[in-house]
Amino acid sequence: MIVGTPREIKNHEYRVGLTPESAAELVRHGHRVLIERGAGEGIGAHDAEYEAAGAALVADAAQIFAEADMIVKVKEPQPAERAMLRGGQILFTYLHLAPDADQTRDLVASGAICIAYETVTDRHGGLPLLKPMSQVAGRMSVHAGANALEKAHGGRGVLLGGVPGVMPGKVAIIGGGVVGFNAAQMAAGLGADVTILDRSPEVLERLGIHFENRAKTRFSNAHNLHECVTEADLVIGAVLIPGAAAPKLVTREMLGDMKRGAVLVDVAIDQGGCFETSRPTTHADPTYVIDEVVHYCVANMPGAVARTSTYALNNVTLPHTLRIADDGWKQALSDDPCLAEGLNVWNNQVTCQPVAENLGYRHVPVTRALNA
Numbered sequence: 001m002i003v004g005t006p007r008e009i010k011n012h013e014y015r016v017g018l019t020p021e022s023a024a025e026l027v028r029h030g031h032r033v034l035i036e037r038g039a040g041e042g043i044g045a046h047d048a049e050y051e052a053a054g055a056a057l058v059a060d061a062a063q064i065f066a067e068a069d070m071i072v073k074v075k076e077p078q079p080a081e082r083a084m085l086r087g088g089q090i091l092f093t094y095l096h097l098a099p100d101a102d103q104t105r106d107l108v109a110s111g112a113i114c115i116a117y118e119t120v121t122d123r124h125g126g127l128p129l130l131k132p133m134s135q136v137a138g139r140m141s142v143h144a145g146a147n148a149l150e151k152a153h154g155g156r157g158v159l160l161g162g163v164p165g166v167m168p169g170k171v172a173i174i175g176g177g178v179v180g181f182n183a184a185q186m187a188a189g190l191g192a193d194v195t196i197l198d199r200s201p202e203v204l205e206r207l208g209i210h211f212e213n214r215a216k217t218r219f220s221n222a223h224n225l226h227e228c229v230t231e232a233d234l235v236i237g238a239v240l241i242p243g244a245a246a247p248k249l250v251t252r253e254m255l256g257d258m259k260r261g262a263v264l265v266d267v268a269i270d271q272g273g274c275f276e277t278s279r280p281t282t283h284a285d286p287t288y289v290i291d292e293v294v295h296y297c298v299a300n301m302p303g304a305v306a307r308t309s310t311y312a313l314n315n316v317t318l319p320h321t322l323r324i325a326d327d328g329w330k331q332a333l334s335d336d337p338c339l340a341e342g343l344n345v346w347n348n349q350v351t352c353q354p355v356a357e358n359l360g361y362r363h364v365p366v367t368r369a370l371n372a
Helices: 020-028 047-052 061-067 101-110 131-148 178-190 201-214 222-231 267-271 301-327 329-335 353-359 366-371
Strands: 002-005 032-036 056-058 070-072 090-093 113-116 170-174 193-198 216-219 234-237 263-266 287-290 293-296 343-346
Touching: 002 061, 020 032, 020 047, 020 301, 032 047, 032 061, 047 056, 056 061, 070 301, 090 301, 101 343, 101 353, 113 329, 131 178, 131 234, 131 263, 131 267, 131 293, 131 301, 170 178, 170 222, 178 193, 178 201, 178 234, 193 201, 193 222, 201 216, 216 222, 234 267, 263 267, 301 329, 329 366, 343 366
Parallel strands: 002 032, 002 070, 032 056, 070 090, 090 113, 170 193, 170 234, 193 216, 234 263, 263 293
Antiparallel strands: 113 343, 287 293
């Protein structure tokens, strides 16, 4: 199979779909690997390293999209990239389709076979290809929030850890999954006053045992959510419903009761955001203010720490990339029901039920694609 990786073109996205080491593994399996020149520069992987790995360097993305049987990326294809996809071509990347009607329409029209990292599961119902980026984003959310809290950046001027004689900042984390857990670790490590909200008693019990007195847990209902959000200096949205748009848990009305200069960090922005006032921002212009509350809604947070993120991502995606390349997408997905959960678009149809429900498409079961 010919496997191609173009340079990412989303704003301030420095990650790359394949590291030189991953390219070398594909070559060892007998595949031809095409890499756009400069694709790895953002992680310090130079063209010479890809050549040494056995990959072929090409001048531009157009050649990769024209020749490759499978495109391996990091972020969802941008409009110019979607226009180059062709029927039967495999696209393996993050997609986050539920809140993105334009991308979904273009992928359906392309006829490409689109497999999304974020809906691939494991035997326990986890999301192994999303997990490393959730770990990164969760940890980064506290860094980003602490920075936005500085007065020069529009915040309240609060140091999360406080100092002797001065109370620490209050952090409310909505969601106790991978993002929330990692955010709580960072915030508690700084000495902040941390509260984690979740609706699962099992999750709350696990978090309580882990953090003991370093973080508090509360059941997420309307009253507790409002109380925690309005008392917080920093609110981190860490809600995820796999494949579906995130629920809007913090309303515009709540902002009126929040502290002036408080900060909202919406890690769920890739899935549409869990704050009613959220809209995607970029690393170039990461924040905006509504009702004197600072919003940080960067849609590719891990791209800022591109080297760490790329290697963490390749650690979990490479086995699946090899399986698809070695066996073909249909055999690979037939053999692995967890990987089959990643199929979102096939044959001009939507095969991911939450995406179909969110965007009004007829849902076609993955089994129909595999048996066609």
